[in-house]
Amino acid sequence: MPTMVPATAPPEPDAIPLYGKATPGTATSEIWSKAGGLDYTVRNVTRPTLTPVLPDPAKATGAAVVVAPGGAFMLLAMDHEGWGVARALADRGIAAFVLKYRLLPTPRDEGEAGNYMMRTMMAGLTDPGKPPSLTNPDAGTDGREAIKLVRANAARWGVDPARVGMIGFSAGAMTALQTVLTAKPDEKPAFFGYIYGPQARVDVPADAPPMFDALALDDPLFPSQGFPIAQGWLAAKRPVEIHGYQKGSHGFGLGVPGTTTTLVMDEFIAWLTMQGFLARH
Secondary structure (H helix, E strand, C coil): CCCEEECCCCCCCCCEECCHHHCCCCHHHCEEEEECCCEEEEECCCCCEEEEECCCCCCCCCCEEEEECCCCCCEECCHHHHHHHHHHHHHCCCEEEEEECCCCCCCCCHHHHHHHHHHHHHHCCCCCCCCCCCCCHHHHHHHHHHHHHHHHCHHHHCCCHHHEEEEEECHHHHHHHHHHHHCCHHHCCCCEEEECCCCCCCCCCCCCCCEEEEEECCCCCCCCCCCHHHHHHHHCCCCEEEEEECCCCCCCCCCCCCCHHHHHHHHHHHHHHHHCCCCCC
16 A cells, blocks of 8 residues: 555535535544545545536536545545546546545544554455455445436536446445445446456346446456456346456556556446447437
């Protein structure tokens, strides 16, 4: 893990309380740092928010994606897997919404927190053939609410409520999967990107949305077991695409220079295009 340098909370002027006046928690619980002194991360999130990053109207496709950063349900990589991803989507005409979902609590001290998170994460990854035991139901609840919020404000943000999807990274991928598996049939995301999430097989509902599944085959957290989760989508006769990159490790975000993981966003966009989600209406 990179060194965490304590940081002042950045301004988030466009962040919307996820549940309106009923949003729980407080921003004062948050502990912000910069990974490697560069990229913002946050811990101890108790007040979930959604931040719109909208495309130039001239480029807008009408599609929307909720972006769920990762961090083992104890941290959110807000720059690396949140705002940066959202800007990349908006540059391609897709309205993006960064979800700062609720997290499991960690010690306030940065050193103690790092050790605690590593121990907790590894304790939840004992069997690569099974989904991690480390979970966070609040994350899935917030994921479902984020999809509902974007659809409820579709006209305001210039998006098609039938083309609201999700993309998640690591624990964010697990959050997207929870959202898919626990949402009511009419509240599921229209599609989702599952980026370096656990590949263990899950029970796939008959109405599961199309899935874009990407992983580096040298991922040390989720050692390659093939792609059982994607095979479950195939068995359910639901659309799925798989990308297994030779190198990239875990947490490659928008790509590690010198590896084919740098293609992940282009391939996700190409897949969305193939599915018809980016066709202007």
